[in-house]
Amino acid sequence: MSENPYGPSQGFAVPPMPSAPPPAPPDGLRAAAVAVLNLSGLGLGYALLRRWVLMAACWVATVVLLLVALPADADGVPGAALTVYVLLLLLAAVHGALAGLRTRLTRPGRAPLALLLGVVLLAVPAGGVVWYDDAHEEAVQQALLDRLDQADRMVTAAGRHRFATAQGDYREALGIYRDLAVDHAGSRAADQVPDRMRTYYTTVGAAYGHKEYCDAVEPLKYLRTVPGTMPKKQLGSLAQWPDDRLATSLYECGSAALAGGRADWVTRFGDLLGTFPQSASSAKVAPAVDAAVKNAENDVNGGRPCTAVEQLRELNTRITDLSGTAGSAGDGLSKSADRADRSGDAGEYACGVDQYKDGDFDAAQKTMEQYVTDNKNGGNRDRAKKIAIGAEVAQTLPAAGKKLPTTASGGSISVTVKNDSPDDVTVLYTGPVTGSFTLKGCGSCKAYSLADTLGIGFKPCSSGKNYPQRSLSLPVGTTYFVHKPHGGSTATPASDTAKLRSGYIYTECAYTTRTLGSGY
Numbered sequence: 096m097s098e099n100p101y102g103p104s105q106g107f108a109v110p111p112m113p114s115a116p117p118p119a120p121p122d123g124l125r126a127a128a129v130a131v132l133n134l135s136g137l138g139l140g141y142a143l144l145r146r147w148v149l150m151a152a153c154w155v156a157t158v159v160l161l162l163v164a165l166p167a168d169a170d171g172v173p174g175a176a177l178t179v180y181v182l183l184l185l186l187a188a189v190h191g192a193l194a195g196l197r198t199r200l201t202r203p204g205r206a207p208l209a210l211l212l213g214v215v216l217l218a219v220p221a222g223g224v225v226w227y228d229d230a231h232e233e234a235v236q237q238a239l240l241d242r243l244d245q246a247d248r249m250v251t252a253a254g255r256h257r258f259a260t261a262q263g264d265y266r267e268a269l270g271i272y273r274d275l276a277v278d279h280a281g282s283r284a285a286d287q288v289p290d291r292m293r294t295y296y297t298t299v300g301a302a303y304g305h306k307e308y309c310d311a312v313e314p315l316k317y318l319r320t321v322p323g324t325m326p327k328k329q330l331g332s333l334a335q336w337p338d339d340r341l342a343t344s345l346y347e348c349g350s351a352a353l354a355g356g357r358a359d360w361v362t363r364f365g366d367l368l369g370t371f372p373q374s375a376s377s378a379k380v381a382p383a384v385d386a387a388v389k390n391a392e393n394d395v396n397g398g399r400p401c402t403a404v405e406q407l408r409e410l411n412t413r414i415t416d417l418s419g420t421a422g423s424a425g426d427g428l429s430k431s432a433d434r435a436d437r438s439g440d441a442g443e444y445a446c447g448v449d450q451y452k453d454g455d456f457d458a459a460q461k462t463m464e465q466y467v468t469d470n471k472n473g474g475n476r477d478r479a480k481k482i483a484i485g486a487e488v489a490q491t492l493p494a495a496g497k498k499l500p501t502t503a504s505g506g507s508i509s510v511t512v513k514n515d516s517p518d519d520v521t522v523l524y525t526g527p528v529t530g531s532f533t534l535k536g537c538g539s540c541k542a543y544s545l546a547d548t549l550g551i552g553f554k555p556c557s558s559g560k561n562y563p564q565r566s567l568s569l570p571v572g573t574t575y576f577v578h579k580p581h582g583g584s585t586a587t588p589a590s591d592t593a594k595l596r597s598g599y600i601y602t603e604c605a606y607t608t609r610t611l612g613s614g615y
Contacts, residue, residue, distance in 0.1 A: 141153065149190075153183075156180060156183050157180075159180075235282075236282060236283050236284070239275060239279055239282050239283070239284035239285070240283060240284045242271055242274075242275065242284065243271070243272075243275060243284040243287060243288075243291065245271065246267075246268040246271035246272055246291070247268075247291060247294075249264050249265075249267060249268040249271075250264075250265065250268045250291075250294065250295055250298050251298070252264065253265050253268070253298070254298040254299075254301060257310070258299070258302070258310070258313055258314040258317070259313070262317065265295075265299055265317070268295070269295070269321065269324065269325070272288050272291060272292060272295070272325070272329075273324055273325055275288055276288045276325065276326055276329045277326060288329050289329055289330075289331065292325070292329060292330060292333055293333065296318060296321075296333050296336055296337075299314045299317065299318055300314050300315055300318060300336075300337065300340060301314075302314060303315065303340045303343075303344055306347075308343070308344040308347035308348045308351070309344070309348040309351065309352075311340070311341075311344040312341065312344050312345060312348055312363070312366075315337040315340055315341040315344060316337075316341065318336065318337040319337050319338070319341065321333075321334075322334045338371065339374070341370070341371075342367060342370070342371040342374040342375075342376040342377070343376055345363050345364070345366050345367035345370075345371075345376065346363075346364075346367055346376035346377075346379060346380065346383075348363045349362075349363030349364040349367065349380070349383075350383050353383060353384070353387050354387070356406070358409075358413065360413075361413045361416060361417050364380050364384075364417055364421075365417055365420055365421065367380065368380060368417075368420075368421040369420070369421070372421075380428075381426065381427035381428055381431065382427075384410075384414055384417075384428060384431050385427070385430075385431045385434075387410060388407070388410055388414075388431050388434050388435045388438065391403050391406045391407045391410060391435070391438070392407070392438045392442075394406070395407075395438065395441075395442040395445050395446075396445065399449075400442060400445035400446045400448075400449050401446040401449060401450065401462075403442060403446075404439050404442040404443055404445075404446045407435045407436075407438050407439035407442060408435075408439045410431075410432075410435040411432050411435040411436040411439060414428050414429075414431050414432040414435060415429075415432045418432060440466070440469040440470050440473075441470065441473065443462055443463075443465055443466035443469065443470075444463070444466050444470075444473070444475040444479055446462050447459050447462035447463040447466060447479065447482060447483075447486075448482065448499065450462055450486075451482055451485070451486055451489075451496065451499060452499065454493075454496060456486040456487070456489040456490045456493075456496055457486070457490055459482065459483075459486040460483050460486035460487050460490070463479040463480070463482045463483035463486065464483050466479045467479050467480055467483070477502050478500070478501070478502050481500040481501065481502055481525075481529040481530070482499065482500050484500065484523050484524075484525060484529050484530065484531050485499070485500035485525040485529050487523055487577065487579075488523050488524070488525045488575050488576075488577045488590075489525075489575075491577050491588055491590045492575045492577065492590050492592060494575070494592070495525050495526070495575035500525050500529040501529070503527060503528050503529075503570075504528055504530070505528070505568050505570070506527070506528060506568045506569040506570030506571070506595075507568065507570065507571070507597065508568065508569050508570065508571065508595045508596075508597065508599065508600075508601065509566055509567070509568060509600050509601070510566065510567045510568075510569050510574075510593070510595070510600075510601040510602070510603060511564055511565070511566045511567075511600075511601070511602045511603070512534065512564060512565055512566075512567065512576075512602075512603040512604075512605070513534075513556045513562040513563070513564040513602065513603070513604050513605070514534040514535070514536065514537055514540075514562055514563045514564070514604075514605045515537060515540050515555040515556045515560075515562055515604055515605060515606040515607075516536060516537060516540060516542070516580065516605050516606050516607040517536045517537060517538070517540050517541055517542065517607065518536045518580040518581055518607060519533060519534065519535055519536045519580070519581035520533070520534050520536070520578050520579065520580055520581065520605045521533045521534075521578075521579045521581065522534060522565075522576065522577075522578055522579075522603070522605070523576070523577045523578075523579060524567075524569075524574050524575065524576045524577075525574070525575050526569070526572055526573050526574035526575055527569070527570040527571075527572045527574070528569055528570060528574070530567075532565055533581070534563045534564065534565060534605070535563045536563070536581075537560065537562055537563055539560055540560065540562075540606075541607075542606075542607040542608055543555070543606055543607065543608045544608065545608055547608075548608050555604045555606040556602070556604035556606070562604075569595055570595070571595055571596060571597055572594075572595060573592060573593070573594050573595070574592075574593050574595060575590070575591075575592055575593075576590060576591045576592075576593060576603055577589070577590045578590070578591075578603075578605040580607065589605065591603060
């Protein structure tokens with residue numbers, strides 16, 4: 096066995112190697128540096144602590160946020176995404192501070208230098224926020240300009256259609272303009288709204304520029320409601336733009352309707368006098384109405400007097416209605432109404448004559464009787480009575496209507512008319528002389544049977560009774576007689592045509608069967 100030349104060996108204990116460096120003493124400045132570096136969003140605080148996985152998590156969160164936020168648009172970053180990201184940054188800062196409190200840093204090893212670096216790097220997210228705000232604002236401005244352009248295109252398209260069809264599009268475009276002006280005041284789009292409103296007004300009211308006055312009324316009425324929805328500063332003088340144009344359109348449309356015989360002129364003039372009572376257009380209403388009455392008066396003596404009378408009657412009614420609703424703005428209208436009424440009454444005579452000449456004897460009779468009723472002091476009243484009688488006779492004997500009755504009276508030939516009927520009888524006659532009278536019924540007479548009237552030698556008024564009778568003096572010529580029963584008699588009027596000659600005495604006799612007969 097060999098011996099150790101150096102003497103006996105002595106044993107000693109070797110301490111074990113530690114698995115990790117011992118914790119560093121607490122350092123608040125170091126913790127602050129890690130927290131600030133993590134607030135940059137890049138996880139650099141974890142990099143200094145060699146926490147690579149956590150640093151990667153910070154990068155992932157930042158990349159996700161960038162993918163959500165970019166490219167910048169008008170809607171901006173969703174609030175939920177931004178809230179989650181901020182919470183993650185705060186959590187990373189707090190966690191990094193706690194981890195860095197007792198953990199030594201890699202490079203830079205000094206905490207003050209790391210803190211300074213963190214503060215400098217905060218400019219990255221801060222600059223990103225500023226840049227994103229600018230990009231977002233530009234996106235918002237562009238979106239508002241797109242909405243403005245959308246409204247412009249709607250107005251242009253609506254201008255190609257009638258207002259009744261396009262009104263919905265006009266209202267929608269106005270809503271966009273109002274939203275831009277009120278809810279986005281100060282934007283580039285809002286600054287352009289006043290110019291767009293001028294185009295809007297001229298497009299909606301284009302019918303006025305084309306002198307299509309009736310078509311312009313409703314669009315201009317609509318434009319007068321716009322100041323109730325748009326701020327006045329956006330409209331300026333446009334607020335009063337439709338007024339004169341609407342007044343002119345109401346007058347021109349009403350005048351055209353009045354001249355064309357359409358009834359809506361009353362509505363147009365009524366709107367004009369009620370809405371713009373002091374306007375120059377309102378001042379022209381009364382003269383226009385009076386001119387229409389004069390034209391109708393002139394037509395009474397023209398080729399269609401009955402149409403003119405109807406027009407005068409209608410004018411009287413409608414002018415009276417208009418005058419009642421116009422108030423003081425309708426001064427002068429009542430005079431035109433009275434004039435139309437008087438002229439209509441007077442025109443009945445010309446109408447009746449025209450009807451008589453046209454062979455419409457029933458209408459002529461009614462018209463002349465109405466004229467006599469309406470004109471107690473009419474200059475043609477006496478002749479109108481004669482024409483009414485002649486028209487009634489001509490309804491039974493059309494030949495009696497060949498000549499218009501006159502007011503002539505008397506003659507050299509005696510004609511006696513007797514009544515062999517139990518009914519009162521009105522005797523109508525026309526010819527060189529026209530007139531009528533009534534004979535009382537014969538109390539002792541009775542109606543003849545049909546067989547009696549067909550018998551040989553039948554001759555009424557021959558029994559020697561004291562028949563009710565009346566004698567007339569008529570001139571030579573043909574006189575037409577009609578005997579019309581009174582009361583509840585159902586007998587039809589009898590008729591006779593007498594050709595009167597000098598040197599003879601004539602007798603007319605009325606009698607009753609199922610119809611009323613006559614003879615002489």
